[in-house]
Amino acid sequence: MKDKTKLLLFTGSYATAEESGVQVFAFDGEAGGTLERLATAEGVTNPTFVNVDPSGLKLYAIGEKPNGEGGKEGEVVTFAIDPETGKLAELQRIQTMPSAGKGQTTTCNINRDAGNEHLVVCSYHGGSVGLITLDKKGLPVALADTAVHTGQGALPGQDRPHPHSAIYSPDGRYLFVSDLGLDLIRSYRINKETETFEAVGDTKLQDGAGPRHFVFHPDGKSAYVINELNSTVTSFLYDAAAGTLQTAVTLSTLPEGYPADSNSCAEITFSKDGRYLYGSNRGHDSIVVYAVDPLTAGLTLVEHVSTRGGHPRHFTVTPDGAYLIVANRDGNNLVVFALEPASGRLSFTGHTAELSKPVCVMPAVFPA
Numbered sequence: 001m002k003d004k005t006k007l008l009l010f011t012g013s014y015a016t017a018e019e020s021g022v023q024v025f026a027f028d029g030e031a032g033g034t035l036e037r038l039a040t041a042e043g044v045t046n047p048t049f050v051n052v053d054p055s056g057l058k059l060y061a062i063g064e065k066p067n068g069e070g071g072k073e074g075e076v077v078t079f080a081i082d083p084e085t086g087k088l089a090e091l092q093r094i095q096t097m098p099s100a101g102k103g104q105t106t107t108c109n110i111n112r113d114a115g116n117e118h119l120v121v122c123s124y125h126g127g128s129v130g131l132i133t134l135d136k137k138g139l140p141v142a143l144a145d146t147a148v149h150t151g152q153g154a155l156p157g158q159d160r161p162h163p164h165s166a167i168y169s170p171d172g173r174y175l176f177v178s179d180l181g182l183d184l185i186r187s188y189r190i191n192k193e194t195e196t197f198e199a200v201g202d203t204k205l206q207d208g209a210g211p212r213h214f215v216f217h218p219d220g221k222s223a224y225v226i227n228e229l230n231s232t233v234t235s236f237l238y239d240a241a242a243g244t245l246q247t248a249v250t251l252s253t254l255p256e257g258y259p260a261d262s263n264s265c266a267e268i269t270f271s272k273d274g275r276y277l278y279g280s281n282r283g284h285d286s287i288v289v290y291a292v293d294p295l296t297a298g299l300t301l302v303e304h305v306s307t308r309g310g311h312p313r314h315f316t317v318t319p320d321g322a323y324l325i326v327a328n329r330d331g332n333n334l335v336v337f338a339l340e341p342a343s344g345r346l347s348f349t350g351h352t353a354e355l356s357k358p359v360c361v362m363p364a365v366f367p368a
Helices: none
Strands: 004-015 022-028 034-042 050-054 059-066 070-081 086-099 109-112 120-124 130-132 140-146 163-168 175-179 184-191 195-203 211-217 220-229 233-239 244-252 263-272 276-282 284-294 298-306 312-317 324-329 335-337 348-354 358-367
Touching: 004 050, 004 059, 004 298, 034 086, 034 233, 034 348, 050 109, 050 335, 050 358, 059 086, 059 109, 070 120, 070 220, 086 120, 086 140, 109 163, 120 163, 130 195, 140 195, 140 211, 175 211, 184 211, 184 244, 195 244, 211 263, 220 244, 220 263, 233 263, 233 298, 244 298, 276 298, 276 312, 284 312, 324 358
Parallel strands: 163 211, 263 312, 312 358
Antiparallel strands: 004 022, 004 358, 022 034, 050 059, 059 070, 070 086, 109 120, 120 130, 130 140, 163 175, 175 184, 184 195, 211 220, 220 233, 233 244, 263 276, 276 284, 284 298, 312 324, 324 335, 335 348
């Protein structure tokens, strides 16, 4: 007999420090995908991305604060999670990316390694990536190193680097940073002795693509990036030994005839079994679904599904693979879709939750 578990969803949003920027929902798949708000946390400005450590019962949220000189800088706020009630208790907050003068080094993404040794944050506006050490209790200690990107891309909005996400390879040996401003994915190793980034190489995308979020296939042999600016997905074959990407195909995320300049892309993720790939369109306000050939990294369009809300900034597939949950920033809602494993298709469950400007939704499983 299996031990009972519960699935909690943790959301981040655009919010003032006085608002409930972080929220916790209980998700019930057996009831058809219902959402119940359990708890909220205030006191953090724009906690737009979160990382959950269910085994350590911790939530890490990025935030921003004034630097005292007219600029803004990033911080990480750590919360203890009560899995029974969903309540969050703030444990600590530390500065992550210091800024000088009127500079802005606020962060847009946070990730954690499997060994629970480091957090990695990306500063879109600061053009840099930060490495933060964790102590044995899982609390952030300090910013250990910063990788500063330089250069510019092809479009006016790409006048400087814009790192948007940092994703570890399945074996944890490499870190892949999607830079929307430079139209490339830069790979790093983390030297654990010196606590520093070591650049390995760059994978170039099409000019004006704007790579944003990146994901590995569950089998670890291919990888995929969603390109914000030209509304495409690019796939790669992955050489795990060398840590290199070989470009396979690039496909539009939009229906034929829909203007790409009226859309931008955001999140990308897989079905649990890796047979289907999902991406979000902001403007067309849809989830695009592709069937995946894992041997070639080939993609075949399956369907486009309305997200029933504006600007789907982020979404997640539940750990059991049965549901997909969308965070619509301008729709001010979470929307639950049933995911049909055999076809990959999505159907609206009728279940939603209202919340202000959600931009991130992260699931985690806890003992019931």
